[in-house]
Amino acid sequence: MKRKLITLAAGVALIAGLVSGCGASASGEDEKVIRVGAGITPHAEILEAVADDLKEQGYTLEIVEYNDYVLPNTALEDGDLDANFFQHQPYLDDFNAENGTHLVSVADVHFEPLGIYAGKTASLDALQEGAVVAVPNDTTNEARALLLLQQEGLIKLKEGAGLQATILDIEENPLNLEIRELAAEQVARAVGDVDIACVNGNYALEADLDEAIAHEADTSEAAETYANVIVVREGNEDSDKTKALVDAVLSEKAKTFINETYDGAVLPVF
Numbered sequence: 001m002k003r004k005l006i007t008l009a010a011g012v013a014l015i016a017g018l019v020s021g022c023g024a025s026a027s028g029e030d031e032k033v034i035r036v037g038a039g040i041t042p043h044a045e046i047l048e049a050v051a052d053d054l055k056e057q058g059y060t061l062e063i064v065e066y067n068d069y070v071l072p073n074t075a076l077e078d079g080d081l082d083a084n085f086f087q088h089q090p091y092l093d094d095f096n097a098e099n100g101t102h103l104v105s106v107a108d109v110h111f112e113p114l115g116i117y118a119g120k121t122a123s124l125d126a127l128q129e130g131a132v133v134a135v136p137n138d139t140t141n142e143a144r145a146l147l148l149l150q151q152e153g154l155i156k157l158k159e160g161a162g163l164q165a166t167i168l169d170i171e172e173n174p175l176n177l178e179i180r181e182l183a184a185e186q187v188a189r190a191v192g193d194v195d196i197a198c199v200n201g202n203y204a205l206e207a208d209l210d211e212a213i214a215h216e217a218d219t220s221e222a223a224e225t226y227a228n229v230i231v232v233r234e235g236n237e238d239s240d241k242t243k244a245l246v247d248a249v250l251s252e253k254a255k256t257f258i259n260e261t262y263d264g265a266v267l268p269v270f
Helices: 002-026 040-049 051-056 071-077 089-099 139-151 184-193 201-206 221-225 240-249 252-261
Strands: 033-039 060-066 083-088 103-111 115-118 132-136 170-172 178-182 196-199 227-233
Touching: 033 040, 033 071, 033 240, 040 051, 040 060, 040 083, 040 103, 040 201, 040 252, 051 060, 051 240, 060 071, 071 083, 071 089, 071 103, 071 227, 083 089, 083 240, 089 103, 089 139, 089 227, 103 240, 115 139, 115 184, 115 201, 132 139, 132 184, 139 196, 139 221, 178 184, 184 196, 184 201, 196 201, 227 240
Parallel strands: 033 060, 033 083, 132 178, 132 196
Antiparallel strands: 083 227, 103 227, 115 196
C-alpha cells in the first residue's frame, strides 16, 4: 500500500511538473527546468523524492514517465529531455552501438535484482518437464535471466558465456525448459501464462508481483555490473543541470528513501 501511494503521488507530481514546465518554457526560463525521462517504478518515484531539493537550487524537475526501454533514449538523443533514468550501463552501451546515439552515464544510482516469479508453477522444485520460462529478450537482460536460471541449477551455460549469454549458450537443460523470449516490459504481464518468469525489478514492482522465489545474489556478476544510471547527451556531463540532478539523486535523502520504500527490491549503490 505504501508503494502504491507513492506511485500515485509521483503521477500527480508529473502532471504538476508538466504544467510548471510549460510555464517555464513560455517565460523563457527553460534553463531552470530539468526534464528527465524515467521508468515509472522506481525511477520516477526516486526522482520525485528529491524534487524539492532541486527546487531549493532553483530548478523545476519535470518527470516524463516511460514504460519501455527505447523511447527514453531516442527522446534524449533528439533533445526532448535533459536526462533519463531507467537503464543500466550494458544496455546503454548496446543501445549506442546499435543506434548510433551519443549518450553517456553520469551517475550510478541503484541495482534492481532480477527475480524469478511463480506463475503456473509455485516453486522451482515443482517444475515439470517442458515447463515454460519467460525471459527478457534484450541482450543484457536475457543474459542475466539465463545466469539466474543457472544459479538456481535449472540450466547450465557454456563456460565463459557470462553477460553475453543467449539461449544458444545453454549447454545443459535437464528439464527441457521452453525459454520464451519477450520484451522486458511484457514479461511481468505474462507471469500467469507461463510456469515461471524472470522479471526485471522495476517491472515486478509496477506489476505488484508477489515476492520472488529466487533472485540474483548481491555478490553476482550482475550486481557488480547492472547499476541503473543517470544518462545525458554527450557534452552535457558537466552542465549545471546535470550537476544539480546528480547531487540530488546521490544524496542521503535519496538513499534513505530507497532503503525504506522498496524492502530490498531496489538497492542503492552510492
